[in-house]
Amino acid sequence: MAMNLKNSSSGGNLTSSPSYNSFSSLNLSGNSFNNGSGSGSGSGSGSNEYIPLCFSKDVFTSNTFEVDQFISDCRKRVNLESVQKDLREYSKHLDSELIELINKEYQSFFSLSTSLVGFDTILNEFSISQSSIKSEIKSFNNEIVKVRGLVEDKLNEKKSIEQKKKLLQLYISISETLNNMNHLFDQLYQLTHPNDFKKINNNNNNHTNNETNINDGDVLELLIDRISNSFYQIQNQMSSLTNDELKFNIFQSLSLKIMDLSNKIEEKVEPIFKESLKRFINVNNNNKEIVDDNNEKQNKYDERILLVCLKTFQTIDKLNVPYKLFKTLIVKPRLAQIVSLRNLEINKSTTDGLSQIYNSIIEFLKNQCSSFFDISNLINNNLKEKQSNNNNNNNNNNNNNNNNNNNNQINNNSNNNNNNINNNNINNNYNNNIILYNNYNFISQSVLPEIDESLGFFKQIFATGIPDLFYKNYYLTFNFIQSIEVNFLTNKELLTQFRQSSSYSSLWKKWNFAVYFQLCFTNIAQHFEFNYLRIPLFDQLTLPTNNITNNNNNNNENNNEFYLKSTDGLRLSMDKCWSNSNFIFDLSSKFFKLFLQLIARYDTFISDTLIPLELELQQQLQQQQLQQQQQQQQQQQNIGDSVIKITPKSPPSLSNQSPISSSTTLNNKQSSPENFIYIISDIYKIKSKISTNYKELIIKTIGNHQNQHEILNLINDGILESCKTLEQLIPRISIIIENHLISKCLEPIEIISTLRSTYRMTNKPVPTKPSIYVSNLISPLEILINNKASSLHFIPPEIKLNWAISVLTPVTESFKNAATNLIQSVTQSNDIINKMVKKSKPTTTTSGGDMSDMDKISLQLYLDVDKFGLYIQKFGINLLTFEPFLGLKSIVEPFKKLILNQNK
Template sequence: MNRSYSFDHGGGGGGGLTSSSSSLSLSSMTGPSSSSSTSFGNGYQPLCFSKEVFTSESFKVDSFIADCRKRVPLESVQKDLKEYTRHLDAELVELINKEYHSFFSLSSSLAGIDVGLNEFNDTLSSIKSEISNFKGDINKVRECVEDKLKEKKKIDHSKKLLQLYISVSDSISNINGLFEQLAMVTQNDQQQQQQPSNMALFSPPSSLHSTLSVELVIDRISNSFFQIQRQIESLAPEESSLKLFKTLQLKVVELSNKIELNIDPIFQEALKTSVKSGNLSSVEILSNCLKTYQVLKKIHIPYKIVRKSIIKPYLISTITIKNLENGLKGSCEGLSSIYSNIISYLQKNCSELFMVSNSINTYYYHQNQSQQQQEQQTNALSYNFISESILPEVDEQIAFFRQIFATGIPDLFFRTYNQTNQFISALEDMCPSPTHVIQLRNSPSYQSIFKKWNFAVYFQLCFSNIASSFETQLSQHPLNDFISTIHLNPIEKNDYYIPQSFSLCQNLDQCWSKNIFIYELSSKFFKMFLQMIARYEYNIQDLITPLLNTLKKEGEEEKKDNTNTSTTTNTTITTTPSATTTTRPAKQVPIQESLVYLYSDLLKLSSKISVHYKSVVLNTIRNPSKEIEDIVSNGIKDATQSIQKLLSSLDTIITSHFKIKCSESLLFINTLSSQYRLTNKPFPTSPSQYVSMILNPLETFLNNKAMMIPSHIRVEWVKTILAPVSEQFLANANETLSSVTKLNETLRRMKGKKTDSAPAAAESNVEKLSLQFYLDVVKYGQLISKLGVDIQQIQSYTNLLNLVEPFKIYLQQPAL
C-alpha cells in the first residue's frame, strides 16, 4: 500500500500531517470505526498475534504465517494485519503532529553551519600540513642520530675486539715467560736431585720449594690458557673469520703444542715417581698436569704416557709364557695368578693416579650443572685410565698367547674365559662411577678382548656332549621295553622311576651348571634346555600314540566279545563266579598299568620345570630384564603345557584300561537269573561275589602301583572309571530284570494249563533276584566309598541305586 504524507498549514495557523493515500488524518483516526470498534482505545491489540513478534530478531514471515494458520484462517490473519497497519499509520501521524514545532526549530538552527564547517576544514588542513613538515624534520634528525649510534657501536665493537686481541697476545706472552720460569725451576730441581744428600741440606732455601714452584707454574700456565680459550670461544663466527683472529688462533694452537711439549716430560717423571714412592709432591704435580691436559682438550696424551711408561713395561714382565704355564707346559695354570698380580699392582702402585683422576673428574662434574653438560663433560673431558690405558694393553699382550682362548677344549675354554671375565669384573669394580663402567664396556678394547673367544665352537661342543649323553640314555633304555618289564624289576627309591626322566634332569642341570654356562650364550643354552624337554616329550609320545590306537581297537573288540559272551553265558554258565574265575589262566600285567610310573615322573617334571628350573634360569642369567623374564616364562610355560597334554593322554589310557577291566565282572550279572530259576533257594542275605571283583583290579592298582599319585588325581580316576562301569551295571541289571519279567508273564499265560504253584514260584524268584540286585548295588556303593569317592558325585551310580531302591522291601521276607 502506497502512502504519502503532507503538512497542513491551515486551520488556526497550526500545521498538521495528513495521509492522502489512506485518507487518514489526526481527526479521522480518532473517530469511531465500524471495523475496529475496540482497537483504538488503549492501543491496538491484534486478535491472532502479538505485536512483539515483529520486533523479535528471529522473526520470519514463513514461520509467522504457519504459526497463525494453525490457530485462525488466513482471512482473519489478513484482516488483523490491515487493522494493525492502520493503527501504526495513525500513531506515526500523531507523533509528527505532536513534535511539529521541534522539527521546524531544528531546521532553522542549522542555517549557516556550512560556512563554519568550511572555515574549520581550512584550519585543520593548515595544522595537518605543519605537523607533516615537523615530522619530516624529526625523522631526518632521528636517522642522523641512529647513524651516529651505529658508528659508535661499531667503533666500540672494534675497540673491544682490539682489546681482546691485546689481552690474548699478552696472555700468550705471559705463558711464554712462564715457560722460561718452568725451565729454570725444572733445571734447579734436577740439580738438587744430582747433589749429594749432605749438600742438599745447605742448598739455598729457594731450591727447597722447587717442586712446589713447578706445581705453581704449571697451574698458572693452565689457568692462563683456560682464559685464552674462554676469550677465543666468546667470539662470534663472523668475528672468528677475521684475518686478525685467524692469525691469533694459529698462535693459540702453536701455544697448545708448546705447552704439551713442556708438560709431557714433567708428567712422565711425576708419574714414575708416584708409582715408585707415592710422595705427596708428585701427586700434586700429577693433578696439575692432568688439569692442564684437560684444559688443552688433549686427554689422550696422558692415556698414551700411562700406557707406554707404566702399564706396558709391567705387563710385558708379568704376562710371559713361563708365568702362564706355571710349570705345566702347554697349559694356562698361571693365568689366574697373572690377573691377580695385575689387579694388585693397579691397586697398590697406581692408586694415586686413580685418586687424582677421580678428583679431577668430580671437579669438572660439579662445574657443569645441567645433565646434558655433565654427559658431554664425562664423555669428552673425564679421565678413564682403565678403559683407555690398562685394558687396551692387556688385550694387546694376551693376544700373543693363543692357548688362553683354548678353541676346541671346552673345559679349558670355560676356565680361561671365566678367569678373564672375573678379571674384567675386577677392573669394573675399580671404576669410580657407573658412567665409567659403561664407558669401559663400550670401548673397542673391551669388545676386542671378548671377540677372541669363539663362543660358537664352545657351545657346539657343549651341545654335542650334553645331547649325545641324553640320546645315548634314550637308546640304551627304550621306553617301551622298560615300561613293559618294570613290574619284574625292583623299583629303586629315586626321585624318578624312569631312567629317561632322571637323565633328562641331569642334562637340564648341565645347561645351567656353573662349570659350563656362559652368560653370552644365554639364549643358546635356554634353547637347548627347551629342545631336550621336547625330545623327552617326543620319546613319550612315540610310546603313547600306538597305545591310544590299540586301546580304541580293543575297546571295539571288547564290546563285540561282551555281546557274544552274554548270550552264551545265559545257556552254558551254571557255576558260581568264584568257580569260574579259578579256571582262567594268569595274564601278564598290561603295560597300561605300568604307565603310572611314567605318569608320576611327568607330574614331578612338570612341577620342577615350572618352579625350580624357572628360578635356576633367571638366577643364572643374572638380573634379567623384564623382556627376558617374559621370554623365559613363556618358554617354560609352553614346555609344561606339552607335559600336561601327555598327562591327559596317559589319563585316557589308564582310565580306559580299567573301564574295560572293571566291566568284565559285570558279565556275571546275567548268571543271577539262572541261580534262582527253578530252584528253591531262600531270599539272599549277602551280596554276590562278583561285586568285589568289579573294583578289585582298580583297588589293587590304587593301593599298590598308584600310591605315589596325588590323592585328588586318584579320586578323579575313580570317578572317570566308575561312571561308565555304573552305567554298564545299570544296563545289565535292567536287561536281566526285563528277561525275568518276561518269563514271569509267560508263566502267567500258562496258568490255565498248569497248577497255580508255578506262577507263584516265578513271582518269588523275581523278588529274590530283585533283592539280590539291591544287596549288590549297596555293596558296590560301599566299595566305591572305600576308595575315597563320594558316591553322590557319580550320577550313574545314583541312577543305579534309584533302580534297586524299591527292592528294599524284600529284606523282610521270611526264609522259605
C-alpha cells in the same frame, strides 16, 4: 462479532472485516487483548493495545527473525490473506501510536528542531579545523620518521665501530697473551735447560742442594700452571667470536698460532711429565722401604708437577699424550714381566698361573699406580666442581639477562645491542668450558688396552675346545675385570667409559661363546639323549617293592625320587644348565632355551611311547563298536527263539562295551597300563620342581638386570608353557589307564546273566547277600587307587576321582544294561511258559515260601545293586548326583518291597 480499535489522537477507528472477525474467536496465536471495558470499544485514553491474532508482535524484535520462517509459521495456522490483513491492521496501529507519541511529546520535538538551527555551520567549521590538524600531524610524523632513520643509521654505525673496536681489542689482548706465553716459554727453557734440569731432578743426599731444587721446582710448577691458565684464557677469548668473525684474516692467523702454541706446550711439558711420572711411580714401587724426608719432599714435588701437567694436557685437549706415556713407560714394561708364558704355564701345557697373573696385575695397580690414579681423580673432581659452578653462573646470568631485557625495553637500541653481545659472549664461554674438559680415565685408555694386547698373545687362555678350562679361565677373567671396576672405577661416568671402550669389547670378543655353548649343548643334550632316552620307557621304570611298611615306602621314595630314569636324567640335565661349572651370564638366553628344549624332549619321549598305544586302543574301540552293532542285529533276529527255550545258553556279553585286550605292543612284564600311574607321578613331581625350584634357581642365577621385569616375564611365560605341555600328557595317559581298568572291571559283568540259571527251577533259597561278582567289578579300580595311587602323594585327589568316575560310568551302564536284559528275558520266558501250560501262577516256586523264581532273581539284583552303590561311595562319588547309578537304581528300586515282605 465486531471489533473496534479507536485512535486517541485522530478519533478514527479500525473496523475488522467479516473474514477477519471469523478468526477472532479462535485466538490462534494464543494471545488476547483487553479493550478496557471488555465490550470491544476503546476508551480513548490510549491504554488500548492492538494484539495481532495470527502472530506475536515480539517476533519482529527477535534477533533470529526471518521473513521466510515467519510466513511459513503463519501459513500453518491461517491462510495468507488473513496474515496480510492482520499485518495491515498492525501497521496502521503502529502509525497511530507514532502520531500519538509525537502529539504527546510535541514540546520536546519543537525544542529539538529549534536547537538544531545553525548546527550544520558549526559542524562544517569543526571539520575544516580537524582537516588542518590532521595535515600538521602527518607532516610532523614524516619529520619524525626521517630523524629516526638518521638516528638509527648513526646508532648502527656506532655499533659497528664499537664491535670492530672490541674485536681489535680482543685481537690485541690475545696477541699480548701470546707474547707473554713466549716469555713463559723462555723462562721454562732456561729452567729446564738440560744442565739445570738434571740439577733440579737429581736426588742428592745434600740437604742444602735438595732445598734449592725444591724451590726451583716450585717455580717450574708455577710456570706450567701460568702457561695452562694463559692458554685457557686464549681459548675463552676465541670462543666469544661468532663463526663469521672467525673468518676474518686476523683471527684465522690467530687460530693457526694457537694450534702451534698447543703443539709447543705439548713439546715443552711432555718431557717434564715423563720424568716426574717415572720418578713418582718408582718411589711408590719402593713404598715398603724406609724413605727419608728428602725423598718424601721430592715425591710431593713430583705429585704437584704431575697435577699441573695433567691439567695442562686437559686444557689443550691432548689427553692421549699422558695416556700414551703412562701406558708406554709404566704399564707395558710391568705387564711384560707379569704376563709371560713362564708365569702362565706353571705346569706344562696348562694355564694354572692365570689366577696369579691377575692377582699380580691388581697388586701392581694398587701398590704402584693408585697414587697416580688419585691425582687424575682429583683433576676430575675439580672439573666436576667447575662445571657445576659454571652451571650456576649460567643460570644466574640468564636470570640477569631476563631482568636486563625487561629494563632495557625502555632504553635505546644501542644499549640493547651491546647487552646482547655481552650475553652471547657469556653463553659461548660457558658452552666452551663444557667442550674443553674431558675426564681422565687411565684404566680404560692405558691399562685395559695393554691387558687386552698382552692376553691376546696366549691363545691357550681362551681354550675354545675345552669347556671346563674355558669356563675356569673366563670366570677368572670376569672376576679380574670386576675387581678392577670395584677398586679403581668408583665413579659411574668412569665405569661407563670403561665398559664402552673398544678394548673392553675386544677383550670379551676373544672368548668364543658360540663354540663354548655348542660344546655344553652337546655334552648336556647328548648325555640326556643317549643315556636316558634310548632306553624304552618301561625298561627304565623302577617299581616300588610291595613287602615294605609305610615308613620304608617313604624312605624308598626319598632315596629314589623318580620312578623313571629319564625323569631323573632330565633333572640332572636341567641342573647342569644352571650349575656354577657351566653357566655364563652372556649365554643366559641360550641356556634358558636349552632348559626348555630338555623339557620338550622329555615330553616328546613319553608322547612317542603313548602314540602306538593310542592307535591300538582306537582300533580296538572301532572293532568293539562293530561287534556291538552285529550283536544287536543278531539279538533282534533271534530273540523269539531264545526266549522259547526253558534253559537257554548264556547270551553273549550284554555290556555296551566289551573288554579291551591288553596292548600287544608292550611286551615288558612291567608294561602293564596300570604302571602308567608311576609315570604320571613322575610328571607331577618334575612339573612341581620346574615351576618352583628351578624357577627360583634361574632367577637367582641370572641375577638383577636392567630389564629385570621383562626378563621375569620371559622366564614365567617359558616355564608356564613347558608345564602346560607336560600337563597335556596326563589326560592321554589317563585314557589308557581308564580303558584298561574298564576292560578289567567288565570281565565279571557276564555273571549277571547266570542269575537266571541259578534260580530258575532250582529251588534255591531266598537270597540274603550280594553276589561275589559285585566286588570283582570294583576290584581292579580299588587296587589301583587305594593301593598303588595311595602311596604316590604327587597325584592329586581330583585326578583319582576323575579316574573313578570315568571307569565306573561305563561299568555302571553295562551293569544297568545287563540287569535290564536279564529282567526282560526272565519276564518274557515266564509269560510264554504260562501260556503254554495254561496256568495262572508261575511254574516253579521255592521250597522255602511263596516267593517265585522271578522274585528271587529280582531280589538278588537289588542286593547286588545296593552293594555296588556302597562300593562307589568309597571312591568319593556322590550317588545322588551320579546319573549312571541313579538309572541303575531305578530299575531295581521296585524290588525293595520283596525284602519288606520277607521280613514280615
